Amino acid sequence: MRPACHARTRPRTGVRVPSSSSAVNSAVRSAHVSTARPRNTPETSGRHHPPKTSLTPPPGAGAAVRHPDAPAPGELLGSHYGQCFGCGADQAHGLHLEIRAGEGVDVTAEFRVRPVHQGAPGLAHGGVLSTALDETMGSLCWLMHTIMVTGRLETDFVRPVPVDTVLHLSATASAVQGRKVFTRATGRIGGPDGPVAVRAEALFIKVQVEHFTDHGRDEEIKAAMADPDQVRRARAFEVNP
Numbered sequence: 001m002r003p004a005c006h007a008r009t010r011p012r013t014g015v016r017v018p019s020s021s022s023a024v025n026s027a028v029r030s031a032h033v034s035t036a037r038p039r040n041t042p043e044t045s046g047r048h049h050p051p052k053t054s055l056t057p058p059p060g061a062g063a064a065v066r067h068p069d070a071p072a073p074g075e076l077l078g079s080h081y082g083q084c085f086g087c088g089a090d091q092a093h094g095l096h097l098e099i100r101a102g103e104g105v106d107v108t109a110e111f112r113v114r115p116v117h118q119g120a121p122g123l124a125h126g127g128v129l130s131t132a133l134d135e136t137m138g139s140l141c142w143l144m145h146t147i148m149v150t151g152r153l154e155t156d157f158v159r160p161v162p163v164d165t166v167l168h169l170s171a172t173a174s175a176v177q178g179r180k181v182f183t184r185a186t187g188r189i190g191g192p193d194g195p196v197a198v199r200a201e202a203l204f205i206k207v208q209v210e211h212f213t214d215h216g217r218d219e220e221i222k223a224a225m226a227d228p229d230q231v232r233r234a235r236a237f238e239v240n241p
């Protein structure tokens with residue numbers, strides 16, 4: 001079944017496209033949506049399958065600690081890797097997030113939704129919004145001076161986010177237990193105190209630098225290692241590229 005959000009308003013060939021917005025609306029409304037429910041799934045049977053690890057910090061988890069050498073509050077963290085889809089300047093269609101350190105183990109960022117980030121006409125793609133939240137939470141690694149990757153990410157999409165909207169992001173690390181770092185983030189529209197459009201919780205797992213050097217494609221690893229700029233070279237591997 002094609003989900004309603006992907007219903008075609010423009011037939012592929014030989015059919016006139018409705019020109020008025022009400023015609024478009026009726027074309028969208030007339031898209032076939034099956035009401036048949038799959039049988040015997042957890043959603044329909046009422047059975048609950050708990051996730052592998054809850055995103056809620058367990059009792060006994062410690063507080064996340066700001067590293068003494070963490071960037072000062074308000075300082076721009078800068079891109080960790082030019083090709084990063086979240087923050088890299090060399091990614092033409094990337095999100096180009098500029099993330100700033102907060103006072104605790106928290107960060108803020110802004111993301112302007114561009115036409116290349118659309119899912120439905122004029123609206124941001126949900127996966128892109130999840131990426132913005134993921135990148136913002138991931139950058140908390142700079143405040144803790146720890147290398148970590150996303151293990152699990154859960155996003156609530158609360159309001160649609162139109163193209164050209166500035167999403168005001170904030171993220172915080174709420175707890176740490178062993179290698180697990182519990183984080184959460186929100187994206188607001190209309191200003192830093194505007195209504196929440198998206199929010200997420202994520203579990204990051206601390207890893208060694210070999211996570212990247214062992215698993216990344218040789219071509220990019222070699223290019224990043226050959227970077228004559230020592231800081232850029234280190235940043236490409238100290239956190240997830």
Ligand SMILES: CCCCCCCC(=O)SCCNC(=O)CCNC(=O)[C@H](O)C(C)(C)COP(=O)(O)OP(=O)(O)OC[C@H]1O[C@@H](n2cnc3c(N)ncnc32)[C@H](O)[C@@H]1OP(=O)(O)O
Nearest residue numbers: 052053080134135138139149150151152178205207239240
């Ligand atoms: C500035 C930087 C910004 C970057 C932002 C973007 C961040 C990203 O997108 S990172 C890219 C996406 N993520 C990845 O590619 C990770 C791929 N996954 C992996 O490599 C591995 O599964 C990895 C490293 C997460 C965990 O593997 P491993 O090191 O063997 O750890 P493992 O022993 O299985 O798990 C450690 C703990 O984490 C928990 N855990 C691991 N994965 C998950 C998961 N998916 N869900 C819940 N819990 C998990 C385990 O239950 C275990 O908990 P406990 O210590 O209580 O037993």
